[in-house]
Amino acid sequence: MDSHTLPTPPPPKGPEQPLPSDPRWRAVRARDASADGTFVFAVRTTGIYCRPSCRARAALARNIIFFPNGTAAAAAGFRPCRRCQPDHAGPRPQAAWIVAACRRIECATDSAEAAPTLATLAAAAGLSTSHFQRRFQAATGLSPKAYATAHRARRLRAQLAERGVSVTDAIYAAGFQASSRFYAGATARLGMTPSVWRQGGEGVEIRFALGQTTLGALLVACSPRGVCAIALGDKPEPLLRDLQHQFPRARLLGADRAFEQTIARVVGWVEAGTGESATGDALPLDVRGTAFQERVWRALRRIPPGRTLTYAALARRLGQPSAARAVAGACAANSVALAIPCHRVVRADGAPSGYRWGIARKQALLARERQPRTARETERAPA
Numbered sequence: 613m614d615s616h617t618l619p620t621p622p623p624p625k626g627p628e629q630p631l632p633s634d635p636r637w638r639a640v641r642a643r644d645a646s647a648d649g650t651f652v653f654a655v656r657t658t659g660i661y662c663r664p665s666c667r668a669r670a671a672l673a674r675n676i677i678f679f680p681n682g683t684a685a686a687a688a689g690f691r692p693c694r695r696c697q698p699d700h701a702g703p704r705p706q707a708a709w710i711v712a713a714c715r716r717i718e719c720a721t722d723s724a725e726a727a728p729t730l731a732t733l734a735a736a737a738g739l740s741t742s743h744f745q746r747r748f749q750a751a752t753g754l755s756p757k758a759y760a761t762a763h764r765a766r767r768l769r770a771q772l773a774e775r776g777v778s779v780t781d782a783i784y785a786a787g788f789q790a791s792s793r794f795y796a797g798a799t800a801r802l803g804m805t806p807s808v809w810r811q812g813g814e815g816v817e818i819r820f821a822l823g824q825t826t827l828g829a830l831l832v833a834c835s836p837r838g839v840c841a842i843a844l845g846d847k848p849e850p851l852l853r854d855l856q857h858q859f860p861r862a863r864l865l866g867a868d869r870a871f872e873q874t875i876a877r878v879v880g881w882v883e884a885g886t887g888e889s890a891t892g893d894a895l896p897l898d899v900r901g902t903a904f905q906e907r908v909w910r911a912l913r914r915i916p917p918g919r920t921l922t923y924a925a926l927a928r929r930l931g932q933p934s935a936a937r938a939v940a941g942a943c944a945a946n947s948v949a950l951a952i953p954c955h956r957v958v959r960a961d962g963a964p965s966g967y968r969w970g971i972a973r974k975q976a977l978l979a980r981e982r983q984p985r986t987a988r989e990t991e992r993a994p995a
Contacts, residue, residue: 634678656676661691695743825882838895899948923940
């Protein structure tokens with residue numbers, strides 16, 4: 613070494629440097645929400661400081677500096693992230709602004725006013741319109757516009773149930789700005805015209821048939837729009853009573869020859885342990901629920917026979933990982949067994965649970981679906 617050349621000292625490594633062993637760096641890499649409030653990290657290249665749980669694109673370690681709080685980061689010339697809002701007290705505020713946006717939409721609807729625009733809602737949350745739309749839909753399963761429409765529909769059903777309120781008054785009280793706009797989608801929202809819905813389905817003809825399978829009694833019911841009930845049970849009488857309770861003012865009719873073909877198809881699904889998704893033998897359905905329930909039901913129909921998903925996995929597939937309980941509720945609200953195969957959703961430990969037609973039937977259906985076709989045919993063949 614030249615005697616006149618001094619070695620270059622290594623750069624100082626203060627506590628703000630992201631060392632691999634530093635628990636703060638591990639928290640940032642894991643986006644650990646439990647570390648929020650204990651420190652913030654700033655990114656040199658962007659000039660922004662964030663919470664440890666910030667979901668923004670990860671920065672390189674060499675560009676990160678740690679600060680004990682936002683005040684220290686701001687004093688160093690950094691500005692707060694608009695996405696994670698690190699200066700907001702308490703946990704990450706996403707839930708708070710989503711709840712606030714929902715309440716704002718509901719209040720406008722309840723007051724028969726136009727729903728706030730996407731731009732207005734995004735500005736109130738301090739987010740861009742595109743980011744607000746994505747986060748709102750991920751949390752609620754709906755766009756802000758669809759959420760407003762769903763809330764109007766709920767209010768409309770409540771208004772129509774009140775005595776002495778005309779259909780026209782109910783439409784405007786629910787927040788629809790014009791009756792023509794409502795009537796354009798009335799059947800999709802109510803399943804029938806407002807006046808018929810108000811009368812409890814009075815005059816609507818529902819055909820039904822009872823059958824017997826190796827899993828017990830079977831009831832299939834069909835409205836003019838499609839199959840509205842498929843139920844399994846120990847005896848046929850309770851199934852018929854449940855149908856009467858579900859449609860108290862509808863006109864229930866026994867099956868004709870054409871409808872008997874429908875129940876034969878469903879019996880075939882039960883005995884074969886397949887379902888329409890395997891046979892391509894789809895039936896038109898007449899099932900109505902909330903917008904979230906209908907999303908869950910559509911996802912259920914895409915699960916192939918012999919396969920299962922957990923409630924949490926199905927929630928993640930819908931883009932709502934925290935909605936496992938709501939997914940379970942939508943499965944429980946399903947009124948058409950097999951056609952919407954909620955038996956293919958299981959607990960996290962793989963155990964079948966929560967089947968409205970009995971755990972034993974759920975286990976039997978799953979076992980039949982997993983059985984090779986030749987074995988199923990041998991099992992059902994006469995001796």
